[in-house]
Amino acid sequence: MNHNEHIEETIRNIYHAFEHPGTHPLDSGLTAIDGWITSLDGIGGSALAGVQSELRTLRGHIERGDRPAIAASLQQLGQETSVIAHDLRGGDGDHLRHLGQALIVASGNLKVS
Template identity: 60%
Template sequence: MDHAARIEQTIQGIYDTFNNPQQHPVEAGLGYIDSWIDALDGLGGSALTGLQGELRNLRGHVERDDRVGIAASLQLLGQETSRMAHDLHSFTDGTGDQLRHLGQTLVTAAGNLKMS
């Protein structure tokens, strides 16, 4: 799966989870997280290594059903993703725009968790 499709699938998965939480088991969320950890593996760079580390933190929070921890991780991931999107703005393939949308979605998801 290419990164554009993975980004879109992740965004849709986040929306689906918040709109229909009873239909999205923890295992599905862990699968998304693992997929991103694997996708970033070996790409290098301290920013991507940091994202992988935070994804692993998020995975642990999801396994423990630690909603405060999940919200904090989603917030950090959203902010970092948005920062990376800003750096990719000049790409014509739309990757920067997709990452910006993902970043906003992650921050919104964090806010929704904090409010629930």
């Protein structure tokens, strides 16, 4: 699976999780986070290292069930993803902008749910 397909699958899963709460087991979410951490290994750049670090932080918040911290982490990831996407043109940038937006929306949905 290429990165764009991985991004689209992640976006679908984020929206599905909020549309159908309780149907996504915790393990599948943690596995998705682990997959992104692994996918970003070796790509380099301080921005991606920051995203990896925030993904690890998000993983810990999910394991503890800390909803306010999960929302804050999703917000941070959305903002970081949007910054990375800002200068990218074409499909890659579009997919990353969409992911950034989905993460920010997920953060907001979690805050109000």
